[in-house]
Amino acid sequence: MSVRQRRTLPRLLGAALLLAAAGISCVGAAPLSHSAADSTTRPLGQVVPVPASVTPAGQPYTLTSATRIRIDEDSRDSRAVADYLAGILRPSTGLSLRVVDQDEARGGIRLRLSGTEKSLGDEGYRLQSGRDGVTLTAHRPTGLFRGVQTLRQQLPAAVEKRTRQPGPWKVAGGTITDTPRYAYRGAMLDVSRHFFTVEQVKRYIDQLALYKINKLHLHLSDDQGWRIAIDSWPRLATYGGSTQVGGGPGGHYTKADYKEIVRYAASRHQEVVPEIDLPGHTNAALASYAELNCDGVAPPLYTGTAVGFSSLCVPKDITYDFVDDVIRELAALTPGKYLHIGGDEAHSTTHEDYVAFMEKVQPIVAKYGKTVVGWHQLTGAVPAKGALAQYWGLDRTSPAEKEQVAAAARNGTGLILSPADRVYLDMKYTKDTKLGLAWAGYVEVQRSYDWNPAAYLPGAPAEAVKGVEAPLWTETISENAHIDQMAFPRLPGVAELGWSPAATHDWEAYKTRLAAQGPRFEALGIDYYRSPQVPWPAAR
Numbered sequence: 001m002s003v004r005q006r007r008t009l010p011r012l013l014g015a016a017l018l019l020a021a022a023g024i025s026c027v028g029a030a031p032l033s034h035s036a037a038d039s040t041t042r043p044l045g046q047v048v049p050v051p052a053s054v055t056p057a058g059q060p061y062t063l064t065s066a067t068r069i070r071i072d073e074d075s076r077d078s079r080a081v082a083d084y085l086a087g088i089l090r091p092s093t094g095l096s097l098r099v100v101d102q103d104e105a106r107g108g109i110r111l112r113l114s115g116t117e118k119s120l121g122d123e124g125y126r127l128q129s130g131r132d133g134v135t136l137t138a139h140r141p142t143g144l145f146r147g148v149q150t151l152r153q154q155l156p157a158a159v160e161k162r163t164r165q166p167g168p169w170k171v172a173g174g175t176i177t178d179t180p181r182y183a184y185r186g187a188m189l190d191v192s193r194h195f196f197t198v199e200q201v202k203r204y205i206d207q208l209a210l211y212k213i214n215k216l217h218l219h220l221s222d223d224q225g226w227r228i229a230i231d232s233w234p235r236l237a238t239y240g241g242s243t244q245v246g247g248g249p250g251g252h253y254t255k256a257d258y259k260e261i262v263r264y265a266a267s268r269h270q271e272v273v274p275e276i277d278l279p280g281h282t283n284a285a286l287a288s289y290a291e292l293n294c295d296g297v298a299p300p301l302y303t304g305t306a307v308g309f310s311s312l313c314v315p316k317d318i319t320y321d322f323v324d325d326v327i328r329e330l331a332a333l334t335p336g337k338y339l340h341i342g343g344d345e346a347h348s349t350t351h352e353d354y355v356a357f358m359e360k361v362q363p364i365v366a367k368y369g370k371t372v373v374g375w376h377q378l379t380g381a382v383p384a385k386g387a388l389a390q391y392w393g394l395d396r397t398s399p400a401e402k403e404q405v406a407a408a409a410r411n412g413t414g415l416i417l418s419p420a421d422r423v424y425l426d427m428k429y430t431k432d433t434k435l436g437l438a439w440a441g442y443v444e445v446q447r448s449y450d451w452n453p454a455a456y457l458p459g460a461p462a463e464a465v466k467g468v469e470a471p472l473w474t475e476t477i478s479e480n481a482h483i484d485q486m487a488f489p490r491l492p493g494v495a496e497l498g499w500s501p502a503a504t505h506d507w508e509a510y511k512t513r514l515a516a517q518g519p520r521f522e523a524l525g526i527d528y529y530r531s532p533q534v535p536w537p538a539a540r
Helices: 003-021 076-093 141-154 198-210 255-267 283-288 317-333 351-367 376-380 399-410 445-449 480-487 490-499 507-515 518-523
Strands: 053-056 069-071 099-101 108-113 125-130 133-138 174-178 184-190 215-219 271-278 338-342 371-375 388-391 414-417 465-472
Touching: 069 076, 076 099, 076 108, 076 141, 108 141, 125 141, 133 141, 141 174, 141 198, 184 198, 184 490, 198 215, 198 255, 198 480, 198 490, 215 465, 255 271, 255 317, 271 317, 317 338, 317 351, 338 351, 351 371, 351 376, 371 376, 376 388, 376 399, 388 399, 399 414, 445 490, 445 507, 465 480, 465 490, 480 490, 490 507
Parallel strands: 069 099, 069 108, 108 133, 184 215, 184 465, 215 271, 271 338, 338 371, 371 388, 388 414, 414 465
Antiparallel strands: 053 174, 125 133, 125 174
């Protein structure tokens, strides 16, 4: 956004508010006023990510003991979303909120799938609220699920608590029509530097769901630990997964564990993107099997944080037997489209070997029905047709490296943007931040939000950008509270960059909506960083 645009936006928003008061639709953005609602009603559209279109109108709807959640008859998908919604609302409201077929009740909350609403796409929804009820309409079940996240944010933050709260429970009147800007909106959790249990991963999945994230990228292997069981190479997990940064016990996921993560993510309408980092970041594998090393000697397990020192032996045939087995078994466990093969920081691999390796490995991914994703160094080779390159460079990254990625984008390679000095969630907020690293610089909340993915990489066509992703590397992260501190409040802003129209992007408006998320974080038990850049509500 230009300086001129930023100065003009407040005047445009003021005009939008006048249009909204007249009942004319406005593209979502700043906190919107609402008619005939009291202070217990959150203004329509004051949520994160901000919706594409918001039209406040009429009276709010109040949840009462008579409220039912109505679904289309015999719709298993609608019932699953309805049960999820009821599970969120019942503990705090104390209401029964029975899920019923639409003909059994009137009013209440209706979840409606419509084959004619094709303009909403796979994830879009329409929320219509008034005195007599709330209707969520979507073309696909995922759209209903995304709409539910908006609905829960329209209710008071206390709705997230697991004990009964006083209410009232009101949803402002009007209409929201909403579709995502990008189809790929991801968050990465590094479970290799420090291992996180299935329950800890599920907790993060639930947090991601609230902000309409749809991809969970799991970094399953690195120098410090191999975290997924591979039957044909069992020592990868049992030995290679037996430690972590600092020398802790490590751990790994059995195939049943991984399937449970995939299942749970799917229940929150997220796709798991597994990553096996190749050919570097492989010390855990090299330590597990001596034959993967060029000299046939297994190195010791590694518990430090250096990068770039390890490499599979590119000339050996057994290397590709190994890669084939790992990708085959992992692809069989993963119903999603993508499989991430890493490719970054392969400093111990010559350029010629790197290119040769990627020429052999990318077809293996395709053989097992998956689409390649790789860190942007993949563009130093020849990305496979349809591959996605995940750009993690900095503002200070050399023009030559940026141009290499941009050239690949011009030739058809899609881009996921994860600039480290914008959206790496493990970067310190300030020099005083206790957790995290600072090699990419300090990344406060405004910096993580205030950039435009479509125009970020010089020379890359806007249409090549398929989405954004916020990685959380875990050299210094080892427990839930650490995840909370580093992901929140930056993660919601990255989610908004991925979901909301570019026209809504404005820091001044966003920080007010983000501040309103503070009580919701607290109700959810998220121990977030109280950035001084955000006007958080006073503690009560």
